[in-house]
Amino acid sequence: MHNDVDRCVRAVQSKDARFDGWFFTAVTTTRIYCRPSCPVVPPKPQNMTFYPSAAAAQQAGFRACKRCRPDASPGSPRWNERADLAARAVRLIADGVVDREGVPGLGARLGYSTRQIERQLVAELGAGPLALARAQRAQTARLLIETTPLPMGEVAFAAGFASIRAFNDTVREVFGLSPSELRARAAGRTRSAPATTGTVSLRLPYRAPLFPDNLFGHLAATGVPGTEEWREGAYRCTMRLPNGHGIATLRPADGHIGCRLALTDLRDLAAAVSRCRRLLDLDADPEAVDGLLAGDPLLAPLVERAPGRRVPHTVDPAEFALRAVLGQQVSTASARTLAARLVTAHGTPVEDPEGGLTHLFPAPGDLAALDPETLAMPRTRRRTFTALAAALASAELDLGPGSDWQRAREQLAALPGVGPWTVETIAMRALGDPDAFTATDLGVRLAAGALGLPTTPAALTRRSRAWQPWRAYAVQHLWATGDHAINRLPA
Structure with a gap:
């Protein structure tokens, strides 16, 4: 543009x-x-x-x-709408891959040469991967300078800078102030300091409008006890991060999402912020989505009642995929119970002084190593679950921010017991494909019938082509026609 x-x-x-x-x-x-x-x-x-x-x-x-x-600013919606090389690279850079693994590591994850990646990013964003990573380090540094009492040397290290000099030069160049001046300026705007050096409070911007009911309602209603909770008007969850773990507290507010991150290693700040933004779909373009869907006379009333619906995603694609298998052909409550048992038995314990979070969800490698006979689920689903865990643990299956959506779909469909519903649910929530469409979902089909839309998966899929590339958002509107806890903010 x-x-x-x-x-x-x-x-x-x-x-x-x-x-x-x-x-x-x-x-x-x-x-x-x-x-x-x-x-x-x-x-x-x-x-x-x-x-x-x-x-x-x-x-x-x-x-x-x-x-x-x-x-x-909110991120450009282009990078979460697409699955081409540039979009995949931008998502990985936002997750901190260049800072952790360098540009060669980025290339290895994407399967392209560093020269190809550089050329593509310069053409699309006017800057290569190193410049994009540097801009992100500057933003992370500003957040740490303004919201924590950390000494500047620790800020520089946590933000990913190789030296104090590079940190000082970058902050001064980008913001026109030295790090100390930036902190002093921030101190004049706020009266309170954060309680601990591992805690960061910030505001997550988004493009208005945003309809929070189904977004937070879905996360709260499907949350796994021990790893997620709704507490005092905020959704809270544990996160496994590259250098440690964290707890995110996310609260809908006027014009922004309040975000409080408690991190065991502040080097994970940029990755944690990126994952929270993806979780809540904050970089979406609601005007583009609503404008297209409202062009369908059967969906128009739904869009008018709730403009700005988002698609709830996840902070951990592998975790969500495993939970999607647990949720096959069972109620939401049953899926939560199964997941909670796994968390209690095999999750990593964490401390949460502010609430009731107790564990990280088990890593795929830990679940792949379990004796399948110990899993309390039907034999066929047990086979599916262990096959998925093994594929994720071996990195043969990549569902992360740099994944190829079409390849991931094909790999998922090749696993035993993974059908269209599971594939599209994972594509929608874990991969973040805005055009994922769960045509076989019972709730979608019931809503379609009530609106006068076709109810058979094949016919409904054909009819849904008019909603491309935003069919995942159409699913949210269809689900919202039912009386379910996922459609409303918890009391």
Whole structure:
């Protein structure tokens, strides 16, 4: 979009927040870059230059605006709508792969040469993987500087910088302030400091509108005791992270999602934030989704009643896939009970001073090593569960942010006992494919019949083509026609 100069200028002049994250505006006279909705007086059009990413603006020598904080914009929806090389690379960079494994590690995960990845990312985002990772380190550093009392040396290490000098130079270059000045400026905006150095509180932005009922209702209603809970108006969950583990507390608020992260290793901050954003589908473009679905006269009333529905995803794709198998042909309550037994028996214990979370969900390798006879489930499902656990543990099956959605579908379908419902449920919730469609789901078929839509899977799939590429969102609207706890915020 950044190449459409006239459209970008109009968005900046109207301070249109819908375009935050789609592009960034650099002002040639001040050498500052902003989000489109920046509250300052818009610059003259001839002084505007547009970039597809914050990294590209930084690489061109612009520093971040102190007013609109463009590094905290919602992410571009393009990267969660697609499964091509660029989108997969961006998702992996957001998960911290470049910081942990370098660009060669990114290439190994994607199956492409570093030169191919560099060329593709520069073409799409105006910056290569190192520049994108550097921009993310700068954002992580700002969060740690402003929300924790950590010494600056520890901030630099936790944010992924190789040296104090690189940390100081990057912060000054990107934000126009030294780390100490950035902390002092933040201290003037807030009165309270975080309780512990391992805890970070922040706001997760999104594009309005956002309808929280089914989003948080689904997560709370299907939550596994010990690893998830709804407490005092917030959804809480444990997370297995690259360097340790964490507990996320996510609360719907006016214009943002309140997020509190308790991490055993602050190097995991960027990955934890990325996973929380994916969990809540915060980088979606609700206007595009609702605009297309509302074009169907049978769905239009549903969209009008609840604009901005999101698809609840997951912080751990492998965990969700295993839970999807546990949920085959059983009620939500039964699936939760089965999962809770596994958590108690085989999960990793954690401490949660703030609530009732007790474990991490068992890792695929631990579950693959179990004697199948000890699993309290029908023999056929036991076979499916152990085969899936083994495929995930061996890394033969990749469901992570850099996965190839079509290949993952094919691999899942090849496992014993994995049918279309399981494949599409995992595609929707774990892979994050916005076009996943559970045509065989009973709730979807009942809702379809009530609306006058076809009810057989084949006919409904044909009819659903009009909803592409947003069929996963159509599923949320169809489910919402039923009286189920997943459709409402817990009391």
